[in-house]
Amino acid sequence: MKRTVALAAIWLVFAGAGLEALVVGLIFVPIAVGLSLRLVPDGIPVRLGAVAGLLPRFIAQSVIGGIDVARRAFDPRLPIDPGWIEVPVALPDGGRVALGGELSLMPGTLAAGSVGNRLLVHVLDRKQDVAAAIRHEEERLWQTTGARRGGASTGGPPKDTEGSR
Amino acid sequence: MSAWFLAFATLLLLSLAGALWRIWRGPEPADRMMAAQLVGTGGVGVVLLLAAASDWQMLDVALVLALLAAFAAIAFVKAQSVDGSGDPEEDPVSPAAGTDPTTIQPGRAPDAR
């Protein structure tokens, strides 16, 4: 029940640890958990430890992304050369969306959703080698899911084996 | 410190004038929408600075702005979709045909290793 813990923690951040806050939380945190269970029934098979391990690189990359775009924006010559690439991604559904969001904050790439299981990526400068970075991120996201990579090309979401959270 | 925070907030507010210009100019609706996003994010930043300068309870306002930040954009992309209430990701699209300076280099297939 990872999400119960997460939502309870969020409630504590909002309301503090006063007695009244705890009573109100006792009523509404379960409701929020119920809503969450209804919206994401099987739970995303995510290893929280692996996600935490992802964070430092993500933050570093997005800072680099910010610096990269800031440099180009301030540069009088405006050094950009935009184009598109399509990337087949075999991650389970939520993973592809997460990858897209992540790429949008990283240097030089901007995801535009996906067609089938191919992620559309707009690149700011075609001279940058983004393909390797995208592969790298996908590989890292794979490691956060408990899912097996079997049958990747069919794009079917691997079943959650850890049970609901 | 609060003088510093207010000075920063003033500068941040000034940078949003550029977004106003972009909303005025367009040309695409998407340009206007994203300039509003810029004002939203900048607005969250200004609220945070004001909170630090005067009253931390103001963080709740920043939370409201951040929580609802995506809503206008979602309403926008839905309105722009084919039937006005769909999802742009549902509609087929081909960047090759649509955009100009394009080379499609399909990424390597994610072969199982």
Next chain:
Amino acid sequence: MIDGTASDIAATGFDLVLAAMILGAGLFAVTVRDLFGAVVFFIVYGVFVALAWLRLGALDVALTEAALGAGLTGVLLIGAVARLGRRTGTQGTDALSRRSAFSVRSVSQIATMLVSAAVSVALGWAFLSLSDSDGLRAGVAANLDASGVSNPVTAVLINFRGWDTLLESIVLLAALIGLWSLWRDDDWGRRPGLRQHARADGVLAMFGRLLPPFGLLFGVYMVWVGSSLPGGAFQGGTVLAAVWLLMMMAGLMPPPMVTSARIRAVLIAGPLVFLSVGIIGAFAGGFLGLPPAYAKPLILMIEAALTLSIAATLALLVLGPPGGPAMPSGPGDAP
């Protein structure tokens, strides 16, 4: 570390820039020759005005402005522009620029501008000629203990000036009934709003799955905290309405049937509870008078019911009348 004067100068500078931005956004909103642009300026204006309320120390109003002005109203107006464009066959964006330069319209526009300017000047003069006053602040503070809550704004809204809030909640309901009465007869019994759908595993649906539990807790927090700190039924209700709308827009749940008894019960729950408490109070002392001993639980009960009603009403107002395939000939097509 830095003396007060530096802080004062910085504050004045901030206020001046903010005032300029508000005026600029407002002016652009009425002058931009593009309907969608005007809506975007309105949203931006909402953000700036929320900042102004913060500078004035009115956190409750800032929260409302952030949730409504910069949030839900934007969603409503964007949807309205899009539906207008579909009905009239224009892109919506060009609707304004089609007017000819000189017409009866522009004469009436100038007249409107003159009247507005006159009203502004009169209001400005009236404001500047006011003597300095703390208003009713001292009176509210003196009676705060009897109100049952420690947030003076909530005390005024639900207890001291309960009349106003009761009538406001009924006005909101009346607005929804007004909107419903504009539906064409054929549409009655269909679900409100356009037919919402989204790619099931797409970005939009993911966002719609992730955000609601968090938004629900935040909405509840807004209502709960309203008894002691800035917040309350209106702010919380707006957040909850947004969360509900998001789930519908992401195609995760259908909009409710307007004929459903359940949704109607939710719609009237707030005014009904408020009114009943008021009527019971009439026997115990005065209409809408809350006895101090029970004031806090009563206020919480009223706020909870009001929150549900406000959330449902706002969401249904934003959804609007049904649309979609059965709506090719709207009133906009009539000559």
Next chain:
Amino acid sequence: MPADIVTLVLCGAGLVFFFAGTAGIIRFPDTLTRLHALTKADNVGLGLLITGLAFQAPDWQSVGKLVLIWAMALIAAGTTAQLVARSALQQQDTSQ
């Protein structure tokens, strides 16, 4: 005080990124490149601002709220960037 200096440096750096975002949204030539500038620069700016202000927060609740604001802004940015980019692409497609 060292905490104050860290705050000021981080907030100042954040401000530079906000200005970069504005510069990008003005200078970049088309919708999608402007979206790059907005998404990346603004979020780094907000992140730095939040990190800097966290040093000034009076209690753990405020720190928690700052973290939540940051998380919300990140999720919103990742979502809207993809959706608006896709929508802009669609519009380009249909107009040709």
